[in-house]
Amino acid sequence: MVLFLIWLFSFVLVRSILSKAFPSRKRLLPSPLALPIIGHLHLLKPIPHKALQRLSRRHGPIFRLSFGSVPFVVTSSPETAREFLRVHEGSFSNRPSTVAVRYLTYGAEDFSFAPYGPFWKFMKKLCMTELLGTRTLEQFFPVRHEEVETLIRWKSREDKLIDIGEELTRLASNIISRMTMGKRCSGTSAEAGEVRKMVDEVGALTGEFNLQDYIWFCKNIDLQGLGKRLRDVQARLDAMMEEILKEHEETRKKQVSACGPEATTRDIVDILLDFVEDERAKQRLSREGVKAFILEMFTTGTGTSAGVIQWALAELINHPAVLQRLQNEIDSVVGTGRLVEESDIPSLPYLQAIVKETLRLHPSGPLFTRESTEECTVGGYHIPANTRLIINVWAIGKDPNYWEEPLEFRPERFMLGEGKSSEVDVRGQYYQLLPFGSGRRSCPGVSLALQVIQAALASLVQCFDWKAGTGKNCKVDMTEAPGITLTFAHPFVCIPVARDLPFLSVYA
Template identity: 60%
Template sequence: MADFQGYITLFLVLLVSTIVVRAIFKKNRTKVRLPPSPLALPIIGHLHLLAPIPHQALHKLSNRYGPLIHLSLGSVPCVVASSPEIAKEFLKTQEISFLNRPQTAAVDYITYGSADFSFAPYGPYWKFMKKLCMSQLLGGRTLDLLLPVRREELKRFLRVMLKKAEENAAVDVGGKLIILTNSVISRMVMNQRCSEKDGEANEVRKLVTETAELTGKFNLSDYIWFCKNLDLQGFGKRLKEVREKFDTMMERIIKEHEEARKEAKREGDLVKDLLDILLDISEDESSEIRLTRENIKAFILDIFAAGTDTSAITVEWALAELINHPSMMNKAREEIDTVVGKSRLVEESDIVNLPYLQATVKETLRLHPSPLIVRESSEKCTINGYDIPEKTQVFVNVWAIGRDPRHWEEPLEFKPERFLGEEGSRESQLDVRGQHFHLLPFGSGRRGCPGTSLALQVVHTSLASMIQCFEWKLVGGKNGIVDMEEGPGLTLRRAHPLVCVPVARFSPLPI
């Protein structure tokens, strides 16, 4: 009986709280015209509606309440854009009001107080780093100079696959692709592969994975005001361990680089990697902005975190889709055999002559992008007739936009052919670099991804070489069909790894 009375009391408290909160909310709405919103609960607001996978849950809410909705995630006001038209308002028409990214506890700590580039506030430092990225760090000239590094690492990856083929052994495709992308980034950033023998490479990949996980999860301390100084989910200890390990590794690498630079300057033989460029700027007294040690470490963490997971995951999704669509796999393979042949390995310079491969990558990025673009308003503004207050978090649901039936025929179907319309048609002109707001895998505007060119080079050549050199026999799966279920997280990992046995298509392979 006592238990029953307790439940009744709890129910009445929640009911009264909900009525009070809704009354206050309704009163505020008369002063501020907010977008449509579902019923919120006391304290947690709409947090309970985001499970189990946020971008999917937000898509369902938008289908019910419209392309622009308002949510309260705990005490944090948020809006969600789920159509190309609304996305364009945030990312182009009124971009100047949405150039900041939210400062979460995890991101701020792990990036040395937002000393990085990706999450730095919009201002002089961010502008300087953006200009540096586009002109030097990730510009065309630097990428061209580092082409031999990418080619060498790709061949190393293919030789590993060939060994597995000779052993008739199964391979976790995604795991091996992460090793490939991690090695490419490692050599481009600091001109060295992380050592497999002493476990350093595995440690780096683990740090990257943990960083993505910790910065991508909803942390109650960021959204519920009275939890701000509480570590209810145990993030604090894990964040400290990740940053300490990364910091120790980077200090060693920077010191080794500094010694090598001194020796190379004496001998006049210095081949620069990205870390060298950053160190040059930190030592340049005439530089517009002098980079600190923390800036350098945080930027390198950005490069590893952004460049390792996303490219590998995209290639894994693309291969899974082609395995599920054998006729499309054959089309892609025939195109490569016709253009490249079997006597040499496909090169980055071949990609421009492989339209079906390009269409396959575009279709993969449409269906399986990094699902959310996250921004924060720096000032009050009006979007689509609704008021967006200052300090409101903005989620542009790229995943939902890629499935919008108003802009895509059969939006849930994997159809690379949709990008191969007649020359000059709307479909053939679609680009993934942020100019078309119904296809935004790399964001758009000033805060669009600066590593787009590098990512596309790695994704296209990796996928093309895997198609050219091997057949892929699926291990598991029902009736030979790959399970396409998504896992949680910001980078859209697969719920289940893609496990295949590679089978060499010809001998010898040109690797």
């Protein structure tokens, strides 16, 4: 017994001396108890961003999880988000790929999931200068205005409960389809119905949990049958995209032969086809790349704008004083003789504050992910290569260290002179508010999204008073649905009541 105690004391002493002389450089992140095979997947229910916020309160602003055999690091604080996205941006420049993404993007031929490298840089430049740049957005201003007018015209004939989500999705998809391919793909026709059905299927499949992505021994086994569904959707999507491209190619040939190249009416597909056909370009775009980008425009451009407008309108119905103040601002700036336009937005600071506050409380993407290409140290912790990063944007927007009364809808916090949050922007420079991401892989469509959201919301508020139901003082149920996206748990239906404005008779 004495010898054992002497050995144990010597072992502890030597280990202590060695640890001080050669301290470990790899400090591991805290982590909750994992289960065999599934890891921490059981901890994400029912709503992942809320579950991760609860875990961060227990384990700190940065902690480790494993989803099956895939390692993750999660952060819910602006400080560590800044360290990941700015200080170590080079280590986290990729987005993780899933089985669904690889099927639907022709092996990451799109912009969002392409690995960081020459092709991604080419697509980034193409997006910012040609596809979603200032000149292109200005070119399509009439399209956006016409679609908002269509929405207002439809509403002015109604005075009953409507599914506002359905109408706003139609608005957003009409804008995207007309900008992308020069025609509406969201109407009553069979073609429009098929397009919308496939876009909905893509959203469902990409958001569905797939065992092949996380459980190592299921990697090549399609236990859930998702592979079959993905192949079916991909085949139908490819046929639809091919038809769109062929239609554009035929039109381009006819117009060029008849009147010369300058006569061609250019939409985003035309711009993309220029880079497919240019044999002298240093970096050419493949046909599959065009198809992948078209799908990306529909899936990301439609849901984001429609969802944010819904949440904003719901908050305004539940806060009638805020709604009244916004109507007063629009009436004083625009008057009562015409519909509000995008050019009025810079003169409507309270409208901008309402949109910022909505994005803070209800970001369309509550979580976004990256993947490390090399090991690094963040917050004193060692992060191995091939670790996936989750930024909990939803939780960051409610951090009490940065936001007073973080759960309250208070647009005034973003008004100049109203406090430390007044100058905070949504474009990724302020890490306490990241609805569109930050850094080189932030959303390239932020300008388009803000234009659609602000103009449509302003028009709905200018033209109508809104009621949540037929009873007095009805409130919109703001409960979130389970899942990885931020949607209402119950259909958002409301009643638009036309205001007494002279110009509304034009839209009757």
